[in-house]
Amino acid sequence: MTDSEVLLNTPLDALHRELGGRMVPFAGYSMPVQYPAGIMAEHLHCRAQAALFDVSHMGQAELVGEGAAAALEKLTPADVQALKPGRQRYGLLLNAAGGIVDDFMVANLGDRLFLVVNASRKHIDLPLIESVLPSGVTLKPLPDRALIALQGPGVAALVPTQLTFMGIGEIEIAGIKVLASRSGYTGEDGLEISVPADKAEALARALLALPGVRPAGLGARDSLRLEAGLCLYGNDLDETTSPVEAALTWSMGKRRRMEWNFVGADVVRDHLDNGVKRLRVGIRPEGRQPARGHTVIQKEGAAIGEITSGGFGPSVGAPVAMGYVAREAAGDGTALDLIVRDKALPAKVAPMPFQPHRYAR
Amino acid sequence: MTELLFSKDHEWVRLEGDVATIGITDHAQNALGDVVFVDLPEMGRVVTAGEAIAVVESVKAASDVYAPVTGRIVEVNSALVDDPALINTEPTGGGWFFKIELDGALPEDLLDADAYTAFVDTLG
Structure with missing residues (x-):
């Protein structure tokens, strides 16, 4: 545009x-x-x-x-x-x-x-x-x-x-x-x-x-939506990302996962059966400094992923982010470094949503 | 209180003796929105006019803050670390960023209040 x-x-x-x-x-x-x-x-x-x-x-x-x-x-x-x-x-x-x-x-x-x-x-x-x-x-x-x-x-x-x-x-x-x-x-x-x-x-x-x-x-x-852990297409989801990598497996029907009759089913099935290399996770930077989209994520000095959405969560009162990390670094509490303006900002993998949902179920 | 001068990068400068107090303008804080974090320069750092030396983060985006004068950082506003919203509420008062002890004269391209207002108007 x-x-x-x-x-x-x-x-x-x-x-x-x-x-x-x-x-x-x-x-x-x-x-x-x-x-x-x-x-x-x-x-x-x-x-x-x-x-x-x-x-x-x-x-x-x-x-x-x-x-x-x-x-x-x-x-x-x-x-x-x-x-x-x-x-x-x-x-x-x-x-x-x-x-x-x-x-x-x-x-x-x-x-x-x-x-x-x-x-x-x-x-x-x-x-x-x-x-x-x-x-x-x-x-x-x-x-x-x-x-x-x-x-x-x-x-x-x-x-x-x-x-x-x-x-x-x-x-x-x-x-x-x-x-x-x-x-x-x-x-x-x-x-x-x-x-x-x-x-x-x-x-x-x-x-x-x-x-x-x-x-x-x-x-x-x-x-x-970021505090609620909800994805934004173009930031957190794109044509190179599968539902399993995006941690959206829940959106796939049980029947559909037995029939496998949708486009791309073979790849999705492989991701479910054999695991994925990267996963979408929630990330909480320490302190007040936000980490924005495209921020490189490191673990012990090695690049293992990228922030896809990040900012300050007004209700959380702290910065919040989501992004993709190598599967072995996706567990809650995993210590990460976010490279913001050439400096390592300590962060941890954290469960989403950051702000509890309050739907009228 | 001495008169404020302004840069086209939307910093204000208040010169007292050979020390310039610097912050961002009301126009700048309004454009940025709610400030949630500020990254201030180190004490004693020697800076050149036009150099990006601080960062201000709003809910939505990060922006650089430039040194409008050349000199040495002699004080930073540590109150901003815990209360960055001061930049929104008191941009030319309690929301100041840092003080620079001047090396040489003030740059000639700094604007007075009327010229800065006219400059902002040209930005639409």
């Missing part, structure tokens, strides 16, 4: 500017990285009450027709066919080498599947999915829908629903019909709300008018 290319705006662009959002380019969109409160305050407010995020840049689509779930399973080891109506789950799209093309959410809406994919990957994911569809199954991108995340412990009381964690359904908020799922990317309880683009600003304004709801930008979204 260069400055000369035109950035896309979400349906909430005018609202972001009105709220004083600091707009930055992200995945081809002009998005608010923060509002005047700042990343720290927005992050802490989400953990304390409720934060509203515009995530309309993400790709939404529907998969319709007999055999849609089976068709999608060609590309993902997630168990899509077992997903009951009104339920959503996390999955990975794979390539022939068992590498991760994207991570995504898939929901069963009864008569169709609903997909949410990353903004930076939708131009790759949607043609890929389209390429494996049998006749009778169609992929319908939903570019005219916005996506608003309302996250935090206050959300359940502000927008009561019958949904439980990873439940999804059509509900009405402020007189607007929306598709809401009880999920998110912060580790907190909350909703992700799909809404027609022409109703998005009215919905966002109605939500922001609720007591304790404040806007939060991409900066807080990133620090929240």
